[in-house]
Amino acid sequence: MEYVYFFANLGVVILITALVLLAVALYMLLPAIKKNRTVEKHRKTNFAHRGLHDIQKGIPENSLSAFGEAVKSGFGFEFDVHLTKDKNIVVMHDTSLKRTAGKGALVTEMTTDELKKVALLGSNEPVPFLSDVLELVDGRVPLLIELKTDGKNYAELCENCFKLLDKYEGDYLIESFDPRVLMWLKKNRKNIARGQLATGNITKNKFLNFLYRNLFSNLITRPHFIAYDKWNYKKLFVLKVLKSIFGTATYIWTIRDMKEFDEVEKHGSSSIFENFIP
Numbered sequence: 326m327e328y329v330y331f332f333a334n335l336g337v338v339i340l341i342t343a344l345v346l347l348a349v350a351l352y353m354l355l356p357a358i359k360k361n362r363t364v365e366k367h368r369k370t371n372f373a374h375r376g377l378h379d380i381q382k383g384i385p386e387n388s389l390s391a392f393g394e395a396v397k398s399g400f401g402f403e404f405d406v407h408l409t410k411d412k413n414i415v416v417m418h419d420t421s422l423k424r425t426a427g428k429g430a431l432v433t434e435m436t437t438d439e440l441k442k443v444a445l446l447g448s449n450e451p452v453p454f455l456s457d458v459l460e461l462v463d464g465r466v467p468l469l470i471e472l473k474t475d476g477k478n479y480a481e482l483c484e485n486c487f488k489l490l491d492k493y494e495g496d497y498l499i500e501s502f503d504p505r506v507l508m509w510l511k512k513n514r515k516n517i518a519r520g521q522l523a524t525g526n527i528t529k530n531k532f533l534n535f536l537y538r539n540l541f542s543n544l545i546t547r548p549h550f551i552a553y554d555k556w557n558y559k560k561l562f563v564l565k566v567l568k569s570i571f572g573t574a575t576y577i578w579t580i581r582d583m584k585e586f587d588e589v590e591k592h593g594s595s596s597i598f599e600n601f602i603p
Contacts, residue, residue, distance in 0.1 A: 351566075351570070352544075353541050353543065353544040354540060354541065354543050354544075354563060354566060354567060354571075355543060355544075355547065355571070356543060356547060356548055356549065356550075356551075356567060356571050356573045357519075357547045357548060357549045358547070360549070361516070361517075361518045361519075361549040361550075363467075363496050363497070363498060363517075363518040364498065364518045364520075364549045364550050364574050365574075366467075366496065367401065367467050367496065367498065368550070368574035368595065369595055370401050370467055370595055371400070371401075371586075371595050371596045371597070371598060371603055372400070372401045372402055372403045372467075372469045372576070372595075372596075372597045372598070373391075373395045373398075373400045373401070373402040373403065373597075373598060373599065374386075374402075374403050374578065374579050374597050374598055374599035375387045375391060375402070375403065375404055375405070375418065375599065376388065376390075376391025376392040376393075376394065376395050376402045376404065377391055377394035377395045377398060377400065377402070377602075378391035378394075378599070379391075379394075380446075380447045383447055383448050384448070385425065385445040385446060385447055385448050385450060386418065386425065387404050387405060387416050387417060387418055387425070387445075387453070388445050388448065388450045388453060389450065389453050389457060389458070389461055390448070390450060392404070392453075392458055392461055392462065393461060395466065396461070396462060396465050396466050398602070399466065400466060401466045401467035401468060401469065401496075402466065402468065402469065403468075403469040403470075403471065403578075403597050404416055404458065404468070404469075404470060404471070405417060405418045405470075405471045405473050406455055406470060406471070406472060406473060406482075406486065407420070407432045407433060407473045407475070407482075408433060408475070408478050408481055408482045408485060409432065409433065409435060409436060409437055409440060410433060410434055410435055410436050411436045411437055412481060412485050413436075413437040413454060413485070414454060414455035414456070414482075414485055414486055414489065415432060415437075415440055415452060415453075415454050415455070416452065416453045416454060416455060416457075416458060417432050417452060417473075418473075419432075420432060420433070420473070420475065422435075422443060422452075424446075425445055425446060426443050426444065426445055426446055426452065427446055428443060433475045433478070437454070440452050440454075455470075455486065455489055456489055459489060459490075459493050459495075462495060463495065464493075464494050464495030464496070465495070466495075467495070467496040467497065467498070468495065468496070468497040468498070469497070469498050469500060469552075469576070469597070470486075470497055470498070470499050470500070471500050471501060471522065472486065472499060472500070472501040472503070472506045473501075474501065474503040474505070474506060479503055479505040479506050479509060480505075480509055482506070483506060483509045483510065483513070486499075487513075487514060490517075497518070498518040498519075498520060498549075498550065499517055499518060499519050499520065500519070500520035500521070500522050500550075500552050501520075501521075501522055502522045502523070502524075502527055502537075504521070504537075504542040504545060504546045506519075507519045507520075507521060507542075507546035507547075507548055508545055508546055511546060511547060518549050518550065519546070519548055519549055519550075520548050520549060520550040520551060520552050520576070521540060521542060521543065521546060521548040521550075521551050521552070522552045522553075523537060523538060523540060523551065523552070523553050523554070524538070524553070524554040524556075524557065525538055525554065525556065525557050526538070538557070538561075539561075539563045540563050540564075540567070548573075549574070550573065550574040550575065550576065551564065551567060551573055551574075551575050551576070552575070552576040552577075552578060552597065553575060553576075553577055553578075554577070554578060555577050555578060555579065555580060555585060555589075558575070558577050558589075558592070558594070559588075559592065568593060568594075574595075575592075575593075575594040575595070576594060576595050576596070576597055577589045577592070577594045577595070577596055577597065578596075578597035579597055579598070579599055580596040580597065580598040580599075581598070581599060581600045581601065582600075582601055583601065583603065586598060586601075586603050
């Protein structure tokens with residue numbers, strides 16, 4: 326009889342422990358409790374990745390012409406920003422200008438005047454700045470802005486972005502791979518739509534990769550939405566939990582054909598797309 330009581334008590338202990346661990350895990354994954362109005366308005370919006378670019382037509386990625394094409398077609402679009410040497414906000418995906426402009430210089434080591442003299446490959450277009458994009462769009466379509474940090478410059482990047490964004494009246498969402506950006510937003514611009522970008526591996530540290538990949542950074546960032554890569558989103562159990570339990574909005578990148586687009590739609594997510602018109 327003593328054995329029966331022992332195993333019965335052991336079973337209760339195991340069950341309680343499992344429930345506690347589940348509760349802790351769910352708490353760590355918890356997104357922002359209060360829904361964000363901009364995210365709810367655009368949770369079904371599909372964004373053109375780096376604008377509606379087509380280098381064969383002389384329209385480079387992250388260019389004013391690519392953004393203009395998106396606006397004309399009625400699409401919101403995603404783009405990337407960096408902090409320049411003189412603290413301006415430039416639109417560029419890579420840290421280096423090598424791939425997109427044929428120059429090996431780093432964006433963070435160049436001034437505004439220097440960057441204005443750089444043309445994007447395949448065109449005569451200069452590298453655009455955030456101020457140029459905001460003036461071009463003027464609130465006509467929603468923007469998905471990725472903040473690209475370099476070292477410890479996340480606070481300066483955020484502060485200088487919002488010197489411009491605070492005056493902008495159109496809809497925009499902010500996303501970043503760097504949880505520190507979302508922490509800054511949570512503290513300083515809590516009503517601005519903030520999203521965690523995530524993928525399989527973003528650091529050389531396997532443990533940190535596990536935490537980032539499985540969105541445990543939510544514990545400190547409490548994002549309004551998640552932007553996840555197309556290679557892993559369907560098999561990520563954590564993403565299913567966020568969608569089914571918390572109703573978290575999700576955007577999947579980078580979708581390049583209608584088959585992928587339809588799969589994302591069936592998943593209940595929206596697409597960040599390129600190379601085709603959905």
